[in-house]
């Protein structure tokens with residue numbers, strides 16, 4: 001497809017078209033759905049993290065007011081495993097349905113589910129189910145790099161040159177371990193399922209980042225063909241990756257509906273969110289860097305180990321960015337997994353890259369300190385000319401410009417590198433920097449555009465809008481192609497019955513859906529021109545379609561505004577209600593790529609430090625992002641701002657704590673699990689370089705859901721060092737880390 005350079009709508013600030021529905025409360029989220037005769041399900045959660053269920057006494061619960069049924073392993077009915085190797089990963093406890101055996105592998109695992117007339121009745125009865133266990137001591141915590149792996153040795157992820165020899169020979173080296181605690185996704189919308197079963201077909205109202213995959217998993221587990229399952233997610237109250245793959249509550253709701261032949265609603269509580277629906281795993285990473293005297297990297301080694309659950313093999317992939325972000329002749333990345341009695345970890349915003357860059361960029365900052373070199377210069381010095389890991393060119397990479405523009409905007413040249421040397425209003429200032437990157441990709445996508453006699457266009461795609469502006473981006477593309485105003489374009493998403501669309505993951509929805517909807521709109525336009533030349537009574541009858549064009553919602557002779565006919569008039573003459581066109585975008589993932597597709601960025605953070613009261617704040621962040629062309633700049637900026645906030649949380653607050661005796665997450669609520677809120681939000685300056693990546697699609701658009709988080713934590717810990725002199729290598733940064741650790745001065749001026 002020809003690159004699209006000029007546009008009246010693409011790249012223009014566009015308020016979200018779904019905004020009014022959301023702010024007026026008309027947008028229907030999963031748990032907003034109500035049906036006559038609906039009953040409520042509440043799971044019974046294991047109170048041990050390892051062992052066996054030896055008894056389940058439901059008698060008391062069954063007698064309680066409003067209780068309709070109690071289901072467990074003995075009576076839930078037939079459920080099936082998901083066959084391996086079907087498309088994307090389908091994570092429910094290693095593709096198993098709930099209640100498959102009596103083994104307890106993590107705290108909170110579902111052992112039964114109570115259905116009652118009201119949610120409160122179901123909740124109360126669930127707490128009255130008496131479960132007896134044979135307990136074992138759960139395996140929790142511990143140093144991951146020193147724990148037994150699931151494999152004999154760490155897996156080699158990327159390798160070039162002779163890293164061991166280069167590290168040995170080097171005089172200037174950094175060799176540090178960086179650790180991160182578990183982070184839990186806390187989208188404001190809880191996970192929820194409303195399941196409706198009519199005796200044959202299941203209609204499942206879910207909060208899913210991937211409706212098509214969700215349908216396939218549910219169909220496999222229920223043992224019915226995919227056409228008997230329809231998954232609907234019109235809106236999400238975000239997900240951060242936690243809603244990419246189905247979790248056991250969805251299949252519980254569906255099987256309760258099947259058993260009772262009544263609609264069933266199951267809402268996962270905030271507490272359960274900390275145990276049953278994924279988290280970013282605990283991760284230990286060892287980074288070894290070596291340079292020559294001028295700061296040119298000679299070797300990079302990145303070894304990571306993340307925890308996973310007893311049944312699942314979640315590989316966080318922390319070394320994803322390391323092989324291509326810098327130039328180095330010698331490189332080794334390895335990864336390993338360690339089993340713990342925790343629920344399954346899963347993708348969380350920027351999986352792999354975000355934790356990986358925290359470690360790598362922290363080590364780069366430490367290297368700069370050791371070299372007495374400016375950390376921006378160190379990165380500029382190691383800019384590669386190509387993707388050295390794959391030996392292929394970059395599609396479009398402007399990392400250097402991200403760094404130099406960011407340095408300029410931040411005022412980096414005024415920075416004095418000595419620890420604690422900068423002050424403002426009685427506060428000690430610290431500043432830090434990090435580079436970042438995230439994959440750019442398209443996944444296979446189909447879309448349909450219909451042009452209708454009422455003058456409207458309707459676009460459909462089986463993707464969903466996680467909240468970032470997918471509805472709006474698609475409307476912009478169709479508006480661009482058809483010339484119809486946004487208010488005349490209906491975008492229909494969030495239904496597995498629609499043409500299959502991408503997962504709302506990997507930041508690749510925009511890159512995938514825009515070319516597919518553009519092509520669908522073009523094809524719908526072509527069909528309209530065909531109607532114009534073939535229909536009796538059309539002023540264009542017997543012209544060639546090539547003589548005509550569809551511009552600004554009108555059909556006309558090429559280049560002639562005179563005699564243009566509105567599309568609805570053409571459809572009326574043709575006696576048809578609608579013409580439609582299909583569009584398809586091929587995937588770029590898998591296979592042997594010819595180009596290295598990634599987005600880039602530079603993060604600059606400033607902290608203020610008050611040693612007298614041990615008060616640390618992130619005061620300012622400047623972020624420069626090279627992520628292709630921005631279709632809707634304010635929506636894109638929102639994504640980066642939200643990600644920066646999440647980065648503040650990652651650096652300073654977020655940590656899921658488990659009781660090592662029981663395996664229970666103990667800060668399982670929004671009071672004790674601290675996320676960054678408005679009061680923690682620094683001034684955020686977002687710049688997009690806006691270089692279109694026409695190699696990725698005709699619009700040059702990538703996606704911005706994740707890159708804004710990458711690098712933020714390392715920029716902040718770099719700033720913390722600059723202010724305090726303490727290299728914190730275990731996230732989140734705790735106040736006590738900064739209180740004069742043994743052998744270190746606090747640099748109180």
Ligand code: MOS
Pocket residue numbers: 209239240241242244347348349350351504505506507
């Ligand atoms: Mo994102 S963690 O790929 O939803």
